[in-house]
Amino acid sequence: MNRVVILCVEDESEVREAIVRDLDTFAEVFRIEEAEDAADAKQVMADCVKDGDAVGLVLCDHLLPGEKGVDFLVELNEQPETHSIRKVLVTGQAGLEDTIKAVNDAGLDHYIAKPWKIDELHEVVKEQLTDFVLKTSANLLPYVPVLDGTRLMEAIAHGGRTE
Amino acid sequence: MTESRPIERFAVLCVDDETADLAALVRDLETICGDALEVDGVGDPRELLERAEELANEGVRIALVVVDHNMPGMSGTDLLIALHEDSRWRSTHKILLSGKTTVDDLNRALNRGALNGNLPKPWTYEQLRDAVRLLITEYFVDHAPQSVSQLADIVDVGQLARAFAASSQRQITMQADLDRLKRGFIQELGLTDQQVEAAMIGELDRTLSNPERLRLPAGTVLLREGQIVDGVWIVLSGNVQLLREAAGRALISHEQTVGPIVGLMALFSGHSAFFTCKAVSEIEVMRLSIQELDEALQKSPNLSQLFVTVLLRSLVRRNRRAVELQTEVDKLNRTMAIERDQLAMAVRELKQAQARLVESEKMATLGQLSAGVAHELNNPVAAIRRAADFLLQDIDKLADQHPDREMLRSRMQGALNAKPVSTRKQRAQSAALAEHLKDDRLAKRLVKMGIADPGEFELLLGSAPEKTQAEILDSIECYYQLGSSLKNIRACAERIAALVNSLRSYARGDREMDSEVDLHQGIEDTLLLFGKSLQEVEILREYGDIPMIECRSGEINQIWTNLISNAVQAMDGKGRIEIYTDQPDAEHVRVRIIDSGPGIAKDHLERVFDIKFTTKEGRIEFGLGLGLAICRQIANRHGGSILADSEPGRTCFTLELPVSQENQSDQKGGAES
Numbered sequence: 001m002n003r004v005v006i007l008c009v010e011d012e013s014e015v016r017e018a019i020v021r022d023l024d025t026f027a028e029v030f031r032i033e034e035a036e037d038a039a040d041a042k043q044v045m046a047d048c049v050k051d052g053d054a055v056g057l058v059l060c061d062h063l064l065p066g067e068k069g070v071d072f073l074v075e076l077n078e079q080p081e082t083h084s085i086r087k088v089l090v091t092g093q094a095g096l097e098d099t100i101k102a103v104n105d106a107g108l109d110h111y112i113a114k115p116w117k118i119d120e121l122h123e124v125v126k127e128q129l130t131d132f133v134l135k136t137s138a139n140l141l142p143y144v145p146v147l148d149g150t151r152l153m154e155a156i157a158h159g160g161r162t163e
Numbered sequence: 164m165t166e167s168r169p170i171e172r173f174a175v176l177c178v179d180d181e182t183a184d185l186a187a188l189v190r191d192l193e194t195i196c197g198d199a200l201e202v203d204g205v206g207d208p209r210e211l212l213e214r215a216e217e218l219a220n221e222g223v224r225i226a227l228v229v230v231d232h233n234m235p236g237m238s239g240t241d242l243l244i245a246l247h248e249d250s251r252w253r254s255t256h257k258i259l260l261s262g263k264t265t266v267d268d269l270n271r272a273l274n275r276g277a278l279n280g281n282l283p284k285p286w287t288y289e290q291l292r293d294a295v296r297l298l299i300t301e302y303f304v305d306h307a308p309q310s311v312s313q314l315a316d317i318v319d320v321g322q323l324a325r326a327f328a329a330s331s332q333r334q335i336t337m338q339a340d341l342d343r344l345k346r347g348f349i350q351e352l353g354l355t356d357q358q359v360e361a362a363m364i365g366e367l368d369r370t371l372s373n374p375e376r377l378r379l380p381a382g383t384v385l386l387r388e389g390q391i392v393d394g395v396w397i398v399l400s401g402n403v404q405l406l407r408e409a410a411g412r413a414l415i416s417h418e419q420t421v422g423p424i425v426g427l428m429a430l431f432s433g434h435s436a437f438f439t440c441k442a443v444s445e446i447e448v449m450r451l452s453i454q455e456l457d458e459a460l461q462k463s464p465n466l467s468q469l470f471v472t473v474l475l476r477s478l479v480r481r482n483r484r485a486v487e488l489q490t491e492v493d494k495l496n497r498t499m500a501i502e503r504d505q506l507a508m509a510v511r512e513l514k515q516a517q518a519r520l521v522e523s524e525k526m527a528t529l530g531q532l533s534a535g536v537a538h539e540l541n542n543p544v545a546a547i548r549r550a551a552d553f554l555l556q557d558i559d560k561l562a563d564q565h566p567d568r569e570m571l572r573s574r575m576q577g578a579l580n581a582k583p584v585s586t587r588k589q590r591a592q593s594a595a596l597a598e599h600l601k602d603d604r605l606a607k608r609l610v611k612m613g614i615a616d617p618g619e620f621e622l623l624l625g626s627a628p629e630k631t632q633a634e635i636l637d638s639i640e641c642y643y644q645l646g647s648s649l650k651n652i653r654a655c656a657e658r659i660a661a662l663v664n665s666l667r668s669y670a671r672g673d674r675e676m677d678s679e680v681d682l683h684q685g686i687e688d689t690l691l692l693f694g695k696s697l698q699e700v701e702i703l704r705e706y707g708d709i710p711m712i713e714c715r716s717g718e719i720n721q722i723w724t725n726l727i728s729n730a731v732q733a734m735d736g737k738g739r740i741e742i743y744t745d746q747p748d749a750e751h752v753r754v755r756i757i758d759s760g761p762g763i764a765k766d767h768l769e770r771v772f773d774i775k776f777t778t779k780e781g782r783i784e785f786g787l788g789l790g791l792a793i794c795r796q797i798a799n800r801h802g803g804s805i806l807a808d809s810e811p812g813r814t815c816f817t818l819e820l821p822v823s824q825e826n827q828s829d830q831k832g833g834a835e836s
Contacts, residue, residue: 011695013583014651021644036586043587065698 003031004056004133005048006125009041009072010034010090011064015114019059019090022118026125029146030056038067045082055085056132057125059112062091062098070098073106084135086128088112171310172223174201175295178211178242179231179260184284188229188260191288195295199313200226208237212245215252225255226302227295231284232261240272247277254306256298260284300326356476360423363469364397367449370459370466377448385448386426386440394452396425401446405438417484418443422477424470537663544659551652555579558645567635570623571642577613578646596620608636612643661688664717676824679711680719682754686742689723696728699737707745709752713824718797722805725790726756726816733760733814747819751803754818763809771807794818 006023010016016034023032031053035041045055058076062069069089076082089102092114102108109131110124130148133140140152175192179185189204196202201223205211208230215225228246232239239259246252258280259272272278280294300318303311304326311323354362367374376399379385385396388408403425405417416438425440451459460467558575562568584592592615597606599617614620623639624632683706690702730740738759747753763771772795791807794816798805803820 014655016586017647017651034586034589040586044590047590063695065695 003053004029004129004137005031005033005045005053006057006059006129007041007044007048007055008032008034009036009038009058009060009064009069011036011061015061019116019121022116022121023125025122026129026146029142030129037064038069038072041072054136055082056136057086057088057128059088059090059125062089062094068098070094070102070106073102073108077105077107083107084132086110086132088124088128090114090116170313171307172201172221173199173226173307173310173313174203174218174223175227175229175299176211176214176218176225177202177204177229178206178208178234178239179204180206180234181231182206184231191286191291192229192295194288195292195317196299197317199317200299208234208239208242211242215246219251224307225252226299226307227256227258228252229258229260229282229291229295232259240277243272243277254302256280256302258282258294258298260286296322356473359469359472359476363423363466363473364399364449366463366466366469367397367451367459370462371451371455374449374451374455377450379442379446379448381442381444381446383442383446384439385442386436386438388436388439390436392426392436394450395427395456396440397449397451398423398425399447399449401442401444403440403442403446405440407438413439416488417481422473422480424474424477427474540659540663544656544663547652547656548660551649551656554645554652555649558642558649562642565638567638571638574612574639575642575646578643579650581613581647581650608640612640614639676713677716678713680714680716681711682709682719682744682752682820685716685720686723686744686754689720689727693727693731696731696736697740700731700734701739703739703741705741705743707743709744709746710822712752712820712822714801714820715797718800719820722794722797722818723756725794726818729790729816730756730758730760730814734758735760750822751819752822754820755815756818757813757815759812760814762811762814763807765809768807768809772805 060069088110090112192202230239243257256279406413593606593610741757743755
C-alpha cells in the first residue's frame with residue numbers, strides 16, 4: 001500500500017504533539033510521522049521509502065538541535081529524490097537571513113509563523129499536498145475528501161495528473 | 164726649564180701657482196729661516212688651507228705665510244682674509260707678493276688687518292729676508308716670547324731687543340688703560356643704584372648747568388614704539404613703564420626694571436624705539452638731546468663712566484626681567500598645556516559619562532519594559548495555570564459518570580505524569596506492537612496513548628468484543644489526550660512563568676532576602692530553563708558541601724543565567740561547562756563556572772563587567788550584552804564579588820557570596836547602574 005507521508009520535524013514534544021494532533025484530519029488518508037531533529041527525520045524518511053511510502057510534505061521547525069531546519073530543507077531540495085517534497089517552515093525563531101536562505105535555496109513552499117492557527121495550518125497542508133498528489137499520484141480520488149476537492153475533481157475530469 | 168719643555172714647532176707657509184716662483188720662494192725662505200722654522204710651499208690656495216689645517220692638528224704654529232696674489236680659484240688677498248678670519252691663524256703674520264695687485268685688493272686686506280707686509284714680484288732676496296725677519300721677530304715677541312731663543316740663529320739680537328721694548332711699551336699702555344677701566348667700574352660696584360644715579364645727575368647738572376626739570380602727569384608718553392629717537396629722558400622721580408603692542412594689546416615689559424635712562428638703547432643702536440615709555444605716576448624728568456648728551460660726556464670723563472654704569476645696571480635689570488618674563492611665559496604655557504589636557508580629558512569623561520547615562524537609561528527603560536511585560540504576563544499565566552487545574556477537576560467529575568471511571572482516571576493521570584518519549588522510541592514501540600497486532604495504525608495509536616506493551620493491551624481490551632473494544636479505545640484515547648494536553652498546558656505555563664520570573668529579576672532587586680537558599684537548586688533550575696540551548700554542551704558538576712545562604716534567590720539565579728548564557732555564547736553552543744562549588748572560608752561560598760570557549764584577552768578581562776547593551780540581529784538580547792555588568796551589581800549588592808580569569812579554552816568566572824547578609828552594610832538596593 002503506497003501512502004503519502006506528512007512529516008513533522010519539531011524538537012519540543014508539546015509543540016510536536018499539538019501539530020500532529022492538528023493534522024489528525026489528514027490521518028485517514030495520509031501517513032503522519034514525527035521526528036525530533038533532522039537526523040531523526042532522515043531515519044523516518046528512510047523507513048518510509050522502505051515501506052514503499054512517499055514523503056509528500058515536511059513541516060519543519062527551524063531551531064532544532066544539531067542541523068538547523070533550514071539547512072535540512074536545503075538538503076532535501078538539492079537531492080533529486082527529495083526535491084519534489086513540499087517544504088513548509090513552521091517556526092517562531094528563524095531570522096531574516098535564515099528565511100531568505102530557505103526561500104532561495106530550500107525551495108520553501110510556505111512559511112507558517114508560530115503560534116500557528118489551525119485553519120491556516122489546515123489550509124497550507126491542503127494546498128501543498130494537493131499540489132504534491134497532482135504531480136505524483138495516478139489515483140487522485142482518495143484525496144478528494146481531505147484535500148482541495150475542486151482542483152482534484154477538475155484534474156480527474158481532465159484525465160488525471162496535471163503538470 | 165727650557166730643556167724639559169718640548170720644543171715648540173713653528174712654520175712658514177708659502178703659496179704660488181707658478182712652479183718656478185714657488186721653488187725660488189721656498190729656497191729663499193729656507194735660507195732665511197734656517198733650522199728655526201719649518202718651511203713648506205704649495206701650488207694652490209686650497210692646498211695651503213689644507214696644509215695649515217694639518218699643521219694646526221700637529222700642533223705646529225704658523226708664524227708667517229707668504230702668498231702670491233694672482234692665483235687661479237682664489238686670490239692671495241682672499242686667502243689671507245680667509246686665514247685671518249680663522250682664530251687659529253689670526254696672529255699669523257701675512258705677506259702678500261704682488262706683481263699687479265690693485266689698490267682695492269690691498270686695502271681690502273689691510274682694512275681687515277689681514278695683511279702685515281707687501282712685497283713686489285719679482286722680489287729680491289734682501290727684501291724678502293728683511294720683511295720675513297721683522298715679521299717673525301714680532302710674531303715671536305708678541306705671541307711666543309717663551310720660544311724667542313729659537314730665533315737666535317736667524318735674527319739679529321739688536322732687532323730682538325728693539326722688538327721687545329716696543330712690545331712691552333704697547334703692553335704697559337694697554338695695562339694702564341685696563342687698570343683705569345677696572346678701577347672705574349670696581350669703584351662704583353660698592354655704590355647703590357641711587358648713589359650712582361645721583362652722581363650721574365650731579366655730573367649732568369654740572370656739565371650742562373642744571374638742565375630744565377619737567378614734571379609730567381601720569382599717562383604721559385615719553386617715547387612711542389617705532390618712533391625715531393633723538394634724545395634721552397632721565398627719570399628723576401616717579402615711575403614709568405615700558406610697553407609693547409602685541410595683537411592689539413599693550414604688554415607691559417618693564418615697570419620696576421626700567422631704570423632712570425630712557426631711550427638710550429634706541430639712540431645708540433640707531434633704531435627706532437623698541438618700547439613705548441609711559442608714565443604711571445607723576446614723574447620728574449630731564450630731557451637731553453643728542454647734542455647735550457654728547458657735550459656732557461665730553462666735558463666729564465667721570466660722567467661717561469657713571470652713565471655707562473647706570474646704563475649697564477639698567478640693562479642687567481631689564482635683561483634679568485626679560486629672562487624672568489620668558490620663564491614666566493614658559494611656566495604659563497606649561498600650565499596652559501596642562502589645563503588644556505585636563506580640559507580635553509574632562510570633555511572625554513563627560514562624553515563617556517553621557518554615553519553611560521544613555522546606556523543606563525536604555526537599561527532602565529529595558530528594565531521597566533521587561534518588568535511591565537512580566538507583570539502583564541503574570542495574569543494570563545496565572546489564569547492558564549488555574550484553568551488547567553479547574554479542567555482537571557471538572558474532567559475528574561465528568562469521569563464519575565463513566566462506568567470505567569477508575570481505569571480512565573488512571574489513564575489520564577498516566578498521561579499527566581508521563582515522561583516524554585523520544586520519537587525514535589515511539590517508532591520502535593509501535594513497530595514492536597504492530598508486529599504483535601498486525602495493525603500499524605492501531606499500534607501507533609496505542610503507543611500514543613501510552614500503551615506500548617502487548618500484555619497491557621490484552622489486559623485492557625483482549626476480552627472485549629470488537630465493537631466495545633473500539634468504544635473503550637476511543638474513551639481511553641480521549642482521556643489520555645486530555646491528560647496529555649493538560650500536562651502540556653501546565654508545562655508550557657510553567658515555562659512562561661519561569662521566563663516571566665527571569666524577566667522580572669531585571670527590574671530593581673527590591674525583593675526581600677530569602678533566608679535559606681540552596682545554590683545548587685538554583686543552578687539546576689537555571690540549567691533546566693536553558694533547555695535546548697545546552698543540547699550540545701557537556702555539563703560537568705562538582706558540587707561541594709556548601710551551606711544554605713541568605714540572598715535574593717531570584718537575583719542569584721540571574722547570575723547563573725547570565726554566566727551560563729555567556730559561556731554558551733562564547734562556545735558558540737558547543738563545548739563543556741564545568742561548575743564547581745565550595746567554601747573558601749566559613750563565611751563564604753564560592754561558585755566557579757568554567758567554559759571551554761576561546762577565552763577573553765587579558766586586557767579585556769575587567770572590561771567584560773562594564774555595562775554595555777547589545778542588540779543582535781535586530782532583537783534585544785535580554786541580559787546577554789549587559790549580563791556580566793548585572794552579575795557584578797548583584798554580587799556587589801550581596802557583599803560578594805565576581806572575577807573573571809581566562810586563557811584560551813578555559814574561561815573561569817568565580818563568584819563569592821557571604822553565607823549570611825548580617826554583616827553586609829548594603830542590604831537593599833545598593834548602587835545600581
